[in-house]
Amino acid sequence: MNRLLLSSTVAAAALLLTSASAFAGTGGVDPDQPAAPGEQSGGAGYGAPLVTLPGKPRLSAQKLSSSTVNVGSQASVVLRINRSKGTSAQVRIAIARNRGKTIKYSPGRISTNRSQVIRLPKLAAGSYRVTVSVFGASAQETVRGGVLKLTVKPKSVAKPKPTTPSPPAPTSGVFPVRGAYSFGSSGARFGAGRTGHTHEGQDIIGNSGLPIVAPLAGEVRYVSYQADGAGRYVIMRANNGWDMMFAHCQYSSAAVKAGERVSAGDQLCLLGSTGASSGPHLHFEIWPNGWRDSPGTKPIDPLPQLKKWAGN
Numbered sequence: 001m002n003r004l005l006l007s008s009t010v011a012a013a014a015l016l017l018t019s020a021s022a023f024a025g026t027g028g029v030d031p032d033q034p035a036a037p038g039e040q041s042g043g044a045g046y047g048a049p050l051v052t053l054p055g056k057p058r059l060s061a062q063k064l065s066s067s068t069v070n071v072g073s074q075a076s077v078v079l080r081i082n083r084s085k086g087t088s089a090q091v092r093i094a095i096a097r098n099r100g101k102t103i104k105y106s107p108g109r110i111s112t113n114r115s116q117v118i119r120l121p122k123l124a125a126g127s128y129r130v131t132v133s134v135f136g137a138s139a140q141e142t143v144r145g146g147v148l149k150l151t152v153k154p155k156s157v158a159k160p161k162p163t164t165p166s167p168p169a170p171t172s173g174v175f176p177v178r179g180a181y182s183f184g185s186s187g188a189r190f191g192a193g194r195t196g197h198t199h200e201g202q203d204i205i206g207n208s209g210l211p212i213v214a215p216l217a218g219e220v221r222y223v224s225y226q227a228d229g230a231g232r233y234v235i236m237r238a239n240n241g242w243d244m245m246f247a248h249c250q251y252s253s254a255a256v257k258a259g260e261r262v263s264a265g266d267q268l269c270l271l272g273s274t275g276a277s278s279g280p281h282l283h284f285e286i287w288p289n290g291w292r293d294s295p296g297t298k299p300i301d302p303l304p305q306l307k308k309w310a311g312n
Contacts, residue, residue, distance in 0.1 A: 123152045
């Protein structure tokens with residue numbers, strides 16, 4: 001009886017050993033012997049940490065190709081993302097407008113370890129803050145760059161070019177010097193070279209004390225003095241819109257004052273040589289769009305008009 005029981009026990013033990021060996025030989029796992037945490041058994045073991053791709057991205061350079069663009073043009077962001085292991089990285093860009101909605105723009109994955117140019121979408125006129133975010137293999141590897149400021153200018157409306165009024169008829173004006181005169185040599189002409197500038201009028205040479213008169217009816221704008229330039233001078237605006245300058249008048253010879261209305265032929269001052277002048281003469285200018293009233297206004301050569309007033 002005891003021998004029979006012992007033989008059965010030995011046989012059962014041998015069967016268990018044979019079964020365990022079979023599991024081990026076929027790559028299986030003994031269900032009664034669970035794998036240690038992290039041990040590979042056809043997959044990640046229960047409780048084993050996930051492995052992320054190495055090489056956290058680093059935003060080594062970012063700038064706007066231009067901080068100011070016009071409406072209809074596209075600004076660009078120049079990026080360089082360095083990554084020790086990995087050839088690309090995910091990029092997202094937030095474009096926040098002052099007092100407006102934030103535009104989220106994703107150009108997708110871009111190559112790393114070299115400079116890349118990303119064109120932004122077309123934007124309405126306004127001021128924007130552009131922020132670049134770079135994503136690695138996990139949320140812990142997110143890199144955000146500094147804020148870039150972008151201005152989108154509205155379309156500029158072309159200003160109409162000033163037009164030069166047609167000269168008055170020869171009989172509608174009066175020559176500004178009463179008495180004998182000459183137009184001098186080439187140095188007295190409009191556009192002649194001067195130190196630091198060009199001559200902006202026509203010189204009319206005559207005897208000191210000759211009356212200087214208004215060629216057209218209009219209103220006196222200025223009566224003033226410039227010691228190192230025009231000397232005693234008068235500026236008047238004719239009824240046709242022209243401004244005219246009469247420079248180098250004699251001291252205390254002004255016969256008019258600012259705001260006074262004058263008719264063609266009314267005396268303004270006397271021919272002299274005040275200011276930067278080498279001899280008695282009238283320096284005469286015509287400004288069709290205002291005497292230095294706004295940027296871009298320019299004088300014209302007055303000689304053709306003077307000749308018409310003189311009847312030549």
